[in-house]
Amino acid sequence: DGGITQSPKYLFRKEGQNVTLSCEQNLNHDAMYWYRQDPGQGLRLIYYSQIVNDFQKGDIAEGYSVSREKKESFPLTVTSAQKNPTAFYLCASSTSEGDVYEQYFGPGTRLTVT
């Protein structure tokens, strides 16, 4: 059964700690994305990667870091430099094959920092 997994679903951290959110896909998609969703706002792009060992900053990359060592995995680290890290984080993947660049989403991780 192909899909995207994110773990954990809920994550609690103290202010000043770095935390890493995992994202794994077995869809054989080249492109992967990290979004942040806050109440009343659209999804905002944090980072994206179109190929292994390469990634680009999105609109709100400050305070975040990523790696793409394997095609299947795209972990996101929320660093202590991120001023307002409490949010719902969504990972997505897509393929460039075909005419529709539909993005498939994982179930999300809700991060709470106190």
Added chain:
Amino acid sequence: GQNIDQPTEMTATEGAIVQINCTYQTSGFNGLFWYQQHAGEAPTFLSYNVLDGLEEKGRFSSFLSRSKGYSYLLLKELQMKDSASYLCAVMDSNYQLIWGAGTKLIIKP
């Protein structure tokens, strides 16, 4: 700047029809997507329009007018399970998705 506008919230009655509008201004256009998102869950793909006109898929239809920068999602025979947020997103010239804030649809019996 790039902008996607859609109503914040709409209410409709079970069994009725509802139309959710989306207007956009983006740097380039490579298609418009509609996603459904239930509270606390991931968005799921509903439809994709890249040419003008109406695309029908069961109870859901999506319309696009590129000259007007306008799209709508039409939901027929509303069911309680259709209570969700509906997200409009446009793929820009860099093939990145620009997202609207979403329309929360409330279905009443």
